Amino acid sequence: MEHRHLTLMFTDIVGYSSLMGRDQVQTIAMLEDYRRILIEQIGKQQGSVIEFIGDAVFARFDTPQAGVTAAIEIQKALFSFNHFRDKSLPQLRTRIGLHCGEVATKNDAFFGDDVNIAARLEPIAIADGICVSDRVYQSIKGELREPCMALGVLPLKNIQSKVRGYLIRPLGITLSIRAHYLNRRFNEKLGAYRYAIAASVICLILLGIYFIPRWLVPGYDANYVEIAEFKMLSTDGGTNEYLSSGISDAVRAQLADMKDVYVLKTGEGVEAPILLEGSVQRNGDNLRIAYQIKRKDGDVQIAGGKLDGKYNEIFILQDRLVGEIAKYLADEFDIPNFRPARLDTTSDILAYEYYMRGMEFYNRPKSESNSDEAIKFFSTALVHDPAYVDAEVALCRVYTTKYLSNRNVNWVESAEQHCNAALQLAPENDNALTAMASIYTRTGHHDQAIALLSGITEREPENGRAARALALALAKNKQVDDAIKLLQSSIEAAPKDWRNYSHLGRLYLSTGEMQLAIEAYLAVLEITPKNSSVLSNLGTAYYFTGNLKKAREYFQKHTELVKTAQAYTNLGTLNYFLGEYEIASKQFKIAVDLAPSDPVNHLNYADSLRNTPRMKRFAKEHYTTAIRLAKQMHKLDPTDANNMRTLALCYLGVTDIEAAKKYLSMAAEYESGTGDYLYLKLRYEIATNQLESSSETLEALLQTGYSPALLSHDPDLLPIRKMKGYKQLIAKY
Numbered sequence: 171m172e173h174r175h176l177t178l179m180f181t182d183i184v185g186y187s188s189l190m191g192r193d194q195v196q197t198i199a200m201l202e203d204y205r206r207i208l209i210e211q212i213g214k215q216q217g218s219v220i221e222f223i224g225d226a227v228f229a230r231f232d233t234p235q236a237g238v239t240a241a242i243e244i245q246k247a248l249f250s251f252n253h254f255r256d257k258s259l260p261q262l263r264t265r266i267g268l269h270c271g272e273v274a275t276k277n278d279a280f281f282g283d284d285v286n287i288a289a290r291l292e293p294i295a296i297a298d299g300i301c302v303s304d305r306v307y308q309s310i311k312g313e314l315r316e317p318c319m320a321l322g323v324l325p326l327k328n329i330q331s332k333v334r335g336y337l338i339r340p341l342g343i344t345l346s347i348r349a350h351y352l353n354r355r356f357n358e359k360l361g362a363y364r365y366a367i368a369a370s371v372i373c374l375i376l377l378g379i380y381f382i383p384r385w386l387v388p389g390y391d392a393n394y395v396e397i398a399e400f401k402m403l404s405t406d407g408g409t410n411e412y413l414s415s416g417i418s419d420a421v422r423a424q425l426a427d428m429k430d431v432y433v434l435k436t437g438e439g440v441e442a443p444i445l446l447e448g449s450v451q452r453n454g455d456n457l458r459i460a461y462q463i464k465r466k467d468g469d470v471q472i473a474g475g476k477l478d479g480k481y482n483e484i485f486i487l488q489d490r491l492v493g494e495i496a497k498y499l500a501d502e503f504d505i506p507n508f509r510p511a512r513l514d515t516t517s518d519i520l521a522y523e524y525y526m527r528g529m530e531f532y533n534r535p536k537s538e539s540n541s542d543e544a545i546k547f548f549s550t551a552l553v554h555d556p557a558y559v560d561a562e563v564a565l566c567r568v569y570t571t572k573y574l575s576n577r578n579v580n581w582v583e584s585a586e587q588h589c590n591a592a593l594q595l596a597p598e599n600d601n602a603l604t605a606m607a608s609i610y611t612r613t614g615h616h617d618q619a620i621a622l623l624s625g626i627t628e629r630e631p632e633n634g635r636a637a638r639a640l641a642l643a644l645a646k647n648k649q650v651d652d653a654i655k656l657l658q659s660s661i662e663a664a665p666k667d668w669r670n671y672s673h674l675g676r677l678y679l680s681t682g683e684m685q686l687a688i689e690a691y692l693a694v695l696e697i698t699p700k701n702s703s704v705l706s707n708l709g710t711a712y713y714f715t716g717n718l719k720k721a722r723e724y725f726q727k728h729t730e731l732v733k734t735a736q737a738y739t740n741l742g743t744l745n746y747f748l749g750e751y752e753i754a755s756k757q758f759k760i761a762v763d764l765a766p767s768d769p770v771n772h773l774n775y776a777d778s779l780r781n782t783p784r785m786k787r788f789a790k791e792h793y794t795t796a797i798r799l800a801k802q803m804h805k806l807d808p809t810d811a812n813n814m815r816t817l818a819l820c821y822l823g824v825t826d827i828e829a830a831k832k833y834l835s836m837a838a839e840y841e842s843g844t845g846d847y848l849y850l851k852l853r854y855e856i857a858t859n860q861l862e863s864s865s866e867t868l869e870a871l872l873q874t875g876y877s878p879a880l881l882s883h884d885p886d887l888l889p890i891r892k893m894k895g896y897k898q899l900i901a902k903y
Contacts, residue, residue, distance in 0.1 A: 176230045177237035177270040177306065178280070178288035179217070181208065181244070183225040184263040184297045192260075200262050201225060207247045215240040220280065228289075230280075234270045234302075234309035238338070241266045241300045242316055245340045246479075249298070249486050254517050267292030269303040269333075287333055290326040296350065298341050304334035315478035317343045321351055342477065342490045344497050392666045392697045393503045394442035396434045397422050400459070403451040414450040415533060416526030417459065417488060421446075424492040430505050432667060439702035439732060440668070443467060444502065446495065457481045459491055463498055473498040482519050521555035524548070525564065532568055536575065544568045559599055562592035566605045574612065585609050600626055604639055611639075616647035634664055638673045645677055653677060668697045672704055679711055682875060687711045702731040709740060716879020718748055729757075735765035739774060746774075747883040751781040762792075769803065769816050772796035776823055781885055793823040811840040815850050822857050830854060845874040856889050864890060865899070872903045 183189070183204060189197040205222065212219060212229050215236040221228040231237040244266065252261045269291055271284030287303060295301035301321070307314075321335040337343065337351070400421075402414040426433045434440050448461035462474035475494060479487045500506065516522050528547030534540045545568055551561040569585035572578070586609060592602035603622050610619035623640035626633055637660045644653035657674040664670060675690030691708040694701055709724035722744035729737045742757035755778035761771045776792035779785045797820045803813050814837040821830035834854050841847045848871040855864040868890060872878065878900045881887055890896060 172275045173272055174275060175271065176232065176273045177234045177268060178273065178285060179212075179227070179229040179231065179237055179241065180267045180289045180292040181227045181229075181264050182292060184265060185260075186225040189260060196259070200260070203251065204248075204262055204264070207251065208244055211240050211243045211247055214243065220278070230273075234268070234306045235313065237268050237270070238300070238302065238306065238310045238314070241268060241302075242338065242340055245298055245300065246483060246486055249341060249489075253485060253489070263297045265292055265295040265297065266300040267295060267302075268300060268306050270305050270309070283329060283331070287326060287329055290329060291324070291333075291335060294321070294324060294335060295337065296339070296347060298339055299347075300338040302336050302338060304336070307334075307336045314338070316340045317475075317477070319343050319348065319351070340479075340486070340490070342475075342494050344494060346497070392432065392668075393430055393505065394432045394434060394698065395425070395444040395446055395463075395499060396436050396440075396442035397425070397446045398436040398448075400448040400450050400461075403449050410450075410452050412523075412527040412530035413452060415530045416522075417450055417491075418448075419529060419533075420488050421448075421492055421495070424488075425496065425499070428496055428499065430666075431499060431503065434698075440698050441466070441700035441731070442698070444472075444499070452481065455481050457484060457487060459487055461491065461495065463495065463502070472502055484519065484522070485515075485517075515560055516551075516555045516558045518555040518558075521551045521558050521561070524551035524554065525558065525561050528561070528564060528568075532564065532571075536571060538572070538575065541568050541572050541575075557595055559592050559596045559602065562588045562595065563599070563601045563605050566592065566602070566609070570605070570609055570612065582609060582613060598629070600630070600633065600636065604636060607639060607643065611643045611646055616643050619643040620647065632663060634660055634667055634670060638669060641673060641677070645680070650677070650681060666697055668694045668701065668704075671697075672701075672707075675704070675707060675711075679707060682714075684711045684715045688715075700731055702728055702737075705731070706737070706740065709744075713744070713880075714877050716877055716882075718744055718879070718883060722748065733764070735761040735768065735771060738764070739771065742774060742778065746778055746781075746885070747880065749883075749885070751778050752785075754778040755782050755785065767799060769796040769799035769813075769820070772799065773816055773820055773823070776820075777886070780823065790824060793820050796820045797824075809840065811837050811847075814840075815846060818850055819853065822853060825857075827858060830857070843870075843874075845871060845876050848874065849876070852890065853886060856887070861889065861893055865893065865895065868896075869899060872899070878903050 183201070186197070189200070204225070205227070208227050208229075209219060212231075215231060217229050217231040217236060217240055219227060219229045229240075231240065244264065248262055248264060252263075255262075267288050267290070269284055269288035271287070272282065273284055274281040291301040291303060302310075307318075316338050317340070318336055318338045321337055323332050324335040326333055337347075339347070397418065400414040400418045402411050422433050422435060425431065432442075434442050436445075443466055444463065445466055446461065446463050448459065451458040451460075456478070457480065458476060458478050460474070460476040462471055464471045473494075477487050477490055477494075516525070524547045528544045528551065531540045531544040531547065545565060548561045548565045548568065551558055552565075555561070565588040566585045569581045569588065573581035573585065586606070589602055589606040589609065592599060593606070596602065603626055607619040607622040610616065610622070620640065620643050623636055623643060626636040627640055630636065637656055641653040641656045641660075644650070644656065654674065654677060657670055657677065660667070660670040661674070671690045671693045675687045675694065678684070678687035678690060688708060688711045691704050691711065694704045695708070698704075705724050705728040709721045709728060712718070712721035712724065722741065725737070725741040725744055729741050738757045738761040742754045742761065745751075745754035745757065755775065758771065758775035758778050761768075762775050765771055772792040773796040776789045776796065779789040779792065797817060800813050800817045800820065803810065804817065807813070814833045818830045818833035818837065821827070821833065831854065834850060837847055837850065848867055852864055852867045852871060855861070855867060868881075872881075881900065882891065
């Protein structure tokens with residue numbers, strides 16, 4: 171009899187007996203896959219299989235490191251096997267036990283307590299888990315990168331010595347797993363009282379996560395979580411930035427699948443009470459993803475963690491990451507735990523890498539060069555995986571973006587080609603269908619867009635994104651009533667989704683139903699109080715109803731969230747109309763500082779200075795600057811009517827009537843019947859004292875829907891308000 175120091179592994183398939191009872195042929199086929207995977211991974215670590223016993227496997231290794239590495243790789247290989255397998259088939263999952271020690275061997279048989287300990291550890295592991303003894307753990311703890319938790323002393327049948335155990339689980343250790351082992355320990359120790367005591371302790375642990383009572387934090391009823399871009403921590407000169415962006419997008423996409431949870435993206439103007447932040451670090455083939463979930467109110471961390479693995483395990487790491495986050499969010503929002511579906515993406519790592527590189531350029535500010543770079547990377551992704559649906563859809567979208575920038579019909583044809591390719595691969599893929607519908611909507615083929623989107627909403631009545639896209643297509647097709655009814659139905663189905671109310675408000679705004687738009691936007695603010703786009707739109711709606719003080723109130727709230735030139739321009743305009751010229755000049759000055767190359771900002775600033783005592787002398791400087799900038803723009807685009815109007819108003823500001831007349835005439839060639847042109851014409855007639863003809867221009871302006879309330883507040887139209895018959899004319903509108 172020979173004695174050797176070995177590491178021993180025992181495994182079995184979770185639920186094997188019930189699987190055999192349901193479908194014996196299918197289960198035997200699964201068993202063959204299982205053994206193939208185990209033999210491959212055990213062999214890679216120079217281990218050997220001692221015995222197959224039904225679904226159980228008994229193997230040996232020369233070192234604990236080899237045994238643990240094989241066990242981890244087995245669990246990861248099984249995860250990948252399940253990930254890319256037909257989802258209608260049962261999952262193939264295993265438990266593994268590992269122990270090391272002196273083993274007696276004779277004629278290929280193994281004897282001793284250490285063999286029995288390894289066998290007893292295996293059933294203690296949960297599905298996808300590895301239960302190792304303290305001996306094994308002490309040998310590998312310095313190198314271990316997978317999630318691990320101590321289980322304490324384990325009572326093993328017919329084993330007299332005390333054996334401490336540890337659970338290793340590559341897919342992560344969740345709160346429910348910790349609760350499972352805690353409950354198990356109490357069951358073992360506390361006899362008849364064990365259930366009540368264990369339940370109480372678990373409840374205390376769960377409650378202990380909340381450092382501040384969640385009901386004291388506003389906004390929880392809506393279950394909104396804001397996801398920031400994960401930061402890239404690698405010191406590689408920025409070449410891996412695409413990786414953090416890609417992982418951020420993947421996390422958002424998967425968490426958006428959670429029922430009753432609404433995902434927001436940081437930086438898009440809407441804030442949520444819960445914030446998810448993270449970081450990505452790549453060092454050669456090693457990858458680490460860290461995350462933290464916190465309440466913004468009080469900056470209280472709810473949960474966090476880090477996941478380590480190899481770069482070629484990125485799909486496993488992403489799925490583990492989303493699973494952990496989803497569990498914590500379900501606990502925080504007090505909703506049933508719902509593990510989001512895995513992304514139906516490629517299985518080719520290189521294809522996925524090129525896709526993420528393409529998305530990095532696609533998400534950048536729109537430009538010809540960014541679009542071309544995105545196309546290059548998406549196309550390369552398809553070289554590595556010709557059946558990559560997401561890459562085809564991405565190409566469809568980026569070619570649509572190119573079309574919108576220069577209206578070249580060749581780009582539309584390319585976009586349609588890639589959307590059709592995606593639909594051939596996946597005929598019911600929502601992203602492909604909505605991308606194709608977007609092409610139809612933007613090119614005026616509204617009936618085709620409506621048909622595609624109606625198919626999605628009939629198949630998936632709860633798909634709010636498709637419903638909103640369908641409402642847009644209906645409105646473009648002059649079926650406004652149908653669009654409104656659809657959005658109202660979406661609100662009934664998902665009363666906490668702010669986007670439905672916002673789209674309804676935008677629709678009312680476009681049809682001139684300002685009071686209804688205001689009601690819709692106020693409903694949004696009840697759900698997401700810090701919603702910059704809605705605050706701005708609400709200010710606009712009040713502006714057109716003539717309630718300038720209310721408009722100013724919401725534009726002020728908008729600037730508190732968004733520090734842009736346009737935000738300060740809107741607020742400055744309201745103060746200008748309300749006669750607060752000095753305040754308006756300060757806000758227009760901020761707009762100038764934020765966007766100094768925009769001539770309109772200098773024009774607005776000059777107008778406010780002209781009406782501010784002691785500041786008039788500075789107005790000419792900014793009128794002159796605005797003229798210089800606008801002329802530069804005119805050279806680049808001689809057909810830009812907006813810029814022509816800016817030049818005309820600037821020349822009126824410096825009383826150069828002939829130059830103002832020149833640009834007024836040029837603008838008339840492009841937009842003689844618009845409200846903007848008629849307002850400019852009215853200003854010109856006032857400056858040239860043509861008050862008789864100005865009454866006709868005023869009536870034409872009112873016929874375009876221009877608000878009488880704005881006319882009554884505009885300081886530059888004061889001579890019109892003194893004109894005979896003004897009140898009677900205004901009363902008609």
